[in-house]
Amino acid sequence: MLSALCLAAALTAVQTTTAAAAPALDPNTPISDDGRIGSQIQQIQQIDQIPTGRRLTTAGSAGTGNPADAKGVRPVTGTGPRVVAPDEFSTESIIAPDQRTQVTNTTTYPARANVYFTYRKPNGSTSWCTGWMYAANAVATAGHCVYSGGTGGAWNTNFTVYPGRNGSSSPYGSCGVSTAFSVTGWTQSASAEYDYAALKLTCTVGNTTGWYGLRWTTGSFNGTAVSSAGYPQDKASATQWFTSSTVSATYTRQLAYHLDTVGGQSGSAVYTSGCTTFCALAVHAYGYGDHNRGTRITEAAYNNFDNWKL
Template sequence: MKFRKISTAFLFAALASLPLAGWSPVSTASAAKIDPHTPVAKYGTVNTSVKPAGIKTFSDGGASLAYEGTGQQVSASQPTFNRVNPAGTGTVGTQSVIGTDQRTQVTNTTAFPYRAIAHIESDIGGCTGWMIGPRTVATAGHCVYDPGTRRWASWAKVYPGRNGSSTPYGYANAVNFFSVSGWVQNGDTNYDYAAIKLDKDIGNSTGWIGYRWQSGSMNGIAENISGYPGDKAYGTQWQHADQIRETYTLKLHYANDTYGGQSGSPVYESYHSSCGGPCSIAVHTNGVYGGNPYNRGTRITQTVYNNFNTWKAQ
């Protein structure tokens, strides 16, 4: 039998014309890098088309309104079941008291907005969060997903307004966790923010803190950080006021004293007219590192703001 020599070009063209099972060409759009702000969830998918009420839009920013809540407490303090170490313990830049510790304890955690600030316990560590809706808590990404072990928290209990063994609003259980691809896939601290969906409308009693974004520098804005540090009596809330010292595209820097366990705390203005009350401008995530003398948080940019709105509406 005689074989005819086939040119390489002819063979390539013939193979290219054949359909390949299980293969389809990748479009330019799908091959493009995924936006690190793309929202992701532990369970199910995120519906980005739904938006909550109470949203205000401006020419250079937007705001989600604060709500004081009814303040109604549960009939009796509910017992706590877990004692956890702060999330992120041992990692760079998770805790920083800058000089003399100037934090003061919040002794009346039932006052607004302190009752809307929550102690979070989970199997990946303790953190702080803040109510942004009836059953949604904003927090840091590393409070719900550990990029080192590549796993989500499997459970979380959220205690708004906790004061040691006193839990005046009881607690709510997490039913879903949200973050973004920049944190879940890459562990990039610039995208270290998240939210927890709860099993009850506990925020109707505690109220919730507003949040806003604006373009341009935020230097000089007076702000406060209040949360649940791991170096103080377990489950007690501590605060320290300062101002924004440095503004970056995705981060805000400040000199508030913080410690591990305060990750996820709101970096908030006591009052801003856009929110009609206390108004967060960042999520506290990191302490001092890299030669910079300040603590820092994930800035609430327009995209972060939009994701919080989306998660709140799920």
């Protein structure tokens, strides 16, 4: 009997040790709202035969500006759903003086590649964020705009994307979303360093609006001139506002800058010239009083965005 008990105890110890030794997922492991994770999503890249080398950029596109080139776009009637305050995890900052200017013509590029999108939060309320086209059928945004963050969090639902929204006007209609993506560094750990996401659209409106290219490097961006445009909560509903500044600090997975932002502008592109049109360097997400920060497009994030657009 004693030997049997010892054997059982030994087996339990081995099982416990094995379970404890299971490797943690890399924080950049992709995850989708339909339950796929890791290689289940990455297999898409093999199917589409996208080169997997160390590309540093993808090209942007100004689009045609012709709505007839977009497939699957829905006409918009009225002003859309009533929304409450945007989903913000940290106060975003105006670095006085406020240098934001309104984009009064959102049918020009790159303004038309910026999107206002609404969604239903897990508590049933409707909110919004900013995003940006980075392919004909894909939008990049902040992780906290698609998932509430951390263990026990939940996916937002009922996404509706309005490219180039300008108050009550939706010059390019709206698009639905087939899949929302983020990474486990956000969905499991709510780490600000992994606060990025994408929405796969049910349309190809990017052929009309154009899109931003992507750029990554391990080097510093300090002093790089950057711009951003989004949909702030302190201005007229669903109006787009532009700001520009320079990168003030470069971190491994974040960029700091003095772009003026408030709630609602989370998810906007932090971009510079290049990539044929403009290169997105980061996804705006946070404020720290005397500066704002975005999730840097690292090589891993770049590869995820590449997969998510297919």
